[in-house]
Amino acid sequence: MGERGWGPARNKKKMTINQPPDLLPGTLDLLILKTLVRGAMHGYGIAQFLRASSDDVLQVGESSLYPALQRLLLNGWVKAEWGASENNRRARYYTLTPAGRKQLASERQEFTRLIGAIQKILENA
Amino acid sequence: MGRLIRRLLYFVRQRELEADLAEEMHFHREMKQRELERDGMSQAKAALAAGREIGNVTLAREDARAVWIWPWLESVWQDFRIGIRTLAKHPGFTTVAVLTMALGIGANTAIFSLLDASLFRVLRVKDPQQLVFLYDVLPNGRTSDGFPIQTFEGLRDHNRSLSGIVAYDNSRVSVTIDGDPEMAPADFVSGSYFDVLGVSAVVGRTFTDADDGPGKEPVAVISDAYWHRRFARSAAAVGKTIYLAKIPFKIIGVTSADFHGRRVTGSGAYIVLPMSVHSQLALRDHTAVSIMARLKPGVTVEQAAGELTVTYRQILAEAAGLPLSPQTEQDIRRRSLQPKSGLRGEHPGLRPNDTKQVRMVTAVVGLVLLIACFNVANLLVARAAARQKEIAVRLSIGASRRRLIRQLLTESVLLAVLGGACGLIFAKWGAEVLGNVLPFDGLPFDPRQDVAVLAFTAVVSVLTGFLFGLAPALTATRVDLNPVLQGNDGGADARRQRHRLAKSLVIAQVALSLALLIGAGLLIRSVARLLEVEPGFDAGKVLAMDAYPVLLGYDRPAELRFYRDVLDRLNATPGVRSASLSRLRITKGGYDLIAPRYFETLGVNLVRGRDFSFADTSASPKVAIISESTARESFPDEEPIGKRLPVRFERIFGGSAEIVGVAKDLKRSVWQLGGDVTVYAPYAQAPPEQLGQVDLFVRAAGDPIDLIPLVRQQIQSVERHLALVDIHLLTDEVQRPIESERSTAILLSCFGAIALALASIGLYGTMAYAVGRRTREIGIRVALGARSGDMLWMVLRETLSLALAGVAIGVPVALAGTRLLSSMLFGVASTDVLTFSSVITVMLTVSVMAGYIPARRAAHVDPMIALRYE
DSSP states (O other): OOOOOOOOOOSSOOEEEOSGGGSOTTHHHHHHHHHHTTSOEEHHHHHHHHHHHTTTOEEEOHHHHHHHHHHHHHHTSEEEEEEEOTTSOEEEEEEEOHHHHHHHHHHHHHHHHHHHHHHHHHHHO | OHHHHHHHHHHHTHHHHHHHHHHHHHHHHHHHHHHHHHTTOOHHHHHHHHHHHHOOHHHHHHHHHHHHSHHHHHHHHHHHHHHHHHHHHOHHHHHHHHHHHHHHHHHHHHHHHHHIIIIIOOOOSSSGGGEEEEEEEOTTSOEEOOBOHHHHHHHHHSOSSEEEEEEEEEEEEEEEETTEEEEEEEEEEOTTHHHHHTOOEEEEOOOOGGGSSTTSOOEEEEOHHHHHHHHTTOGGGTTOEEEETTEEEEEEEEEOTTOOTTSSSSOOOSEEEEGGGHHHHSOTTOOOBEEEEEEOTTOOHHHHHHHHHHHHHHHHHHHHOSSOOHHHHHHHHTOEEEEEEOTTOSSOSOOGGGHHHHHHHHHHHHHHHHHHHHHHHHHHHHHHHHHHHHHHHHHHTTOOHHHHHHHHHHHHHHHHHHHHHHHHHHHHHHHHHHHHHSSSOOOOOOTTTOHHHHHHHHHHHHHHHHHHHHHHHHHHTOOOHHHHHTTSSSHHHHHHHHHHHHHHHHHHHHHHHHHHHHHHHHHHHHHHHHHHSOOSSOOTTEEEEEEOGGGGTOOHHHHHHHHHHHHHHHHTSTTEEEEEEESSOTTOOSEEEEOTTHHHHHTOOEEEEOOOOTTOOTTSOOEEEEEHHHHHHHSTTSOOTTSBOOGGGHHHHTSOOEEEEEEOOOOOOTTOOSOOOOEEEEGGGOOTTSOSOEEEEEEESSOHHHHHHHHHHHHHHHOTTOOOEEEEEHHHHHHGGGHHHHHHHHHHHHHHHHHHHHHHHHHHHHHHHHHHHTHHHHHHHHHTTOOHHHHHHHHHHHHHHHHHHHHHHHHHHHHHHHHHHGGGOSSSOTTOHHHHHHHHHHHHHHHHHHHHHHHHHHHTOOHHHHHHOO
């Protein structure tokens, strides 16, 4: 897999989430699920939110965002509906399903455990 | 499961969902661009930058699609390949399983193909959904499809909702081709018939309105079946002259092989003739016609019903003559015309009397399929034991249990689909056999053409694959890894579980096949009882045949003269004891017209008085012979000879008559419960509207079959155009009414035998597996001093206990099932002890035989080898 996307040059160092290997597996899914807890959002909104709330560190490109959303749809964790966007355009809104909520809880736990483990190694080694 | 459903939904709506994705990515890009423009970038630059930031859109779309399709398709393909390889590696197992499934699925496909032909097929003519058949709804709510020809003409000339209308009637006609007379089913149709149906000839032409009318050259169109049978599909048939009732007709065309007239199947009429010759050629009592029509485009059946009923009532009023009496007017207002959709042809579906038999056979083939499934499931369980290690290894190196179950299910579905494919061959053959036995119109079934049949087989195959594969797959993958990998065979738990599953499958098989066999046994006993019933007359040496002189255009004096001549000649023929005739078939009583020597020919005693003679003519006083039951009923304690016939018979006799004789009762059918109340009149004194056709009887001195050519020759020396129809032994006719019971009994016995064979294979397999599994235990027992007889008995005991459990379940199942059968039984209770006990005995005997081979193996286990084993 080559590099598929990059942002305009800024003075800050940032991560572009386009290839799953850059992040821990499943992290993007987790982040999307978490984002959707706030309510229905369209794909662009999700990308914006991730960037804003990570202080521009995480820039999610379309090429990884939409496959991830399809994966979540397939697993039944989110559902999609067409609606009107803030500037009255047709946009596809994603909402969390009950199964998605459960998945979020368990993945979050798993993630915390994993991060804790990594931290431990980094501190002790 | 949810994932699978969502995946399938994605396949169904793929185009739509991909469009959704494209649109939302487009939206994303636009929003991005707008954001960059807000940051102060020029429009062109912003567009470029947005594109760069987002990355390769097409690739992303591919990736998104791959989430749904690729990994899945790939793994399905992988399962499929592994499945094929595994099956090929075990040819013995595969063959048995595939053949078993082929039998089960084939039987069901055969039945379905017949049902499909009779119930679901659409008439193969132009726009069949526009066709309607018209029915007269009478004031009492009953319907009739017979109309006077004037009604047809009235409707033809005054309607707004029809684009075409046809009158038709079917009748047998007497046809002579190259001097060889025979009877053939014919349709009489008004000239527009082929136009309205949109059917054309494959050779020559069909007729039109221009050919239908008085004074036109008589023409005929023949069916493909008749073309094949009488002309070997020679092109020379078109243009040939054939004789119908001695009138020459020219064959002008042949219809195609898939045209069956107004029905979806069956042979249909051999000859189609213009309506204008109907009154000359059809049987005398065919005075009404049926009506078929094509609706104009856009006209609904309801609209047509409304419009046609108004016209119909006008026609009825005109026919009744003005002025109408209030009663007639009211009657007419309560009549209406009802068009019924002709999409599936005239009289779609099964005749009501036949549904019971068809339903039963359908249930039985369903049972056979179930038994076949149990059997293959059993084989799979046994094989799972052999694959323990493979499964354990795959589980231990990280294959998920779900994935393994899917792999195993793929294998069983593959087996079932292979079975289904072979089943199609069975089905073709089976449909032919069943088509002859069951009351379906025989129809050649071609698996290459019948999409509905193919689809049915495919669906049934896949479903049965899941049905018999699921339980074995679940138990096979529930393994305790450690002992298996160490070389034991899966741990006691898994072993016990597998054996329990195998046992319950065998018990179910025994139970179901026992129920089937009991049903078959009851029907066989019932048929035997039916055959024992004495017909009450001596049918053994009597030939019977039909003759329709009226179809040759005979008038009454000629007809009477013809009968006299034929009987005189037959009675003078060497080898003939006596010959006579009657208007009705022997199976119908009540009122019959007969010739002299009727009772002598049938071997029925004349108890008192005299027989009719040729001196009893229309000129002499009317006479009658009555049966003993009639005598007992009408003249208790009186001598009936010399009395006048009771008044209630006068109407059918066309006047009063003197009783000259009393004959013994006939037992006309095995179902006849009371006596035979019949009165006979000499045919020469029949009222003018009766007769026209007769049944001839000839009693032979020797073998009646040898007499057939002579009889034919004698009759045709009187009339060379007369076709003799259906020459048969009277014994066959007497037994014909029980044909459906007999065929059902034979069918059920065949299926019962198949079920029994499958159940015994199941028993054998289970016990052989059990013995193999316990070789070590048996070895220890023998080493400790058990005798080989004990071992033999141990295995046989287990086999018997399985069979007995099956019997214990099977008997209540059979009791419930045979209650539905009881209306088909004669002289046998549905709980007949003899049948139940003999079937149970057969079942237990077969079980012991199936268990004997593994039992003997157990008895001969060598402890030294057995203990070293494993």
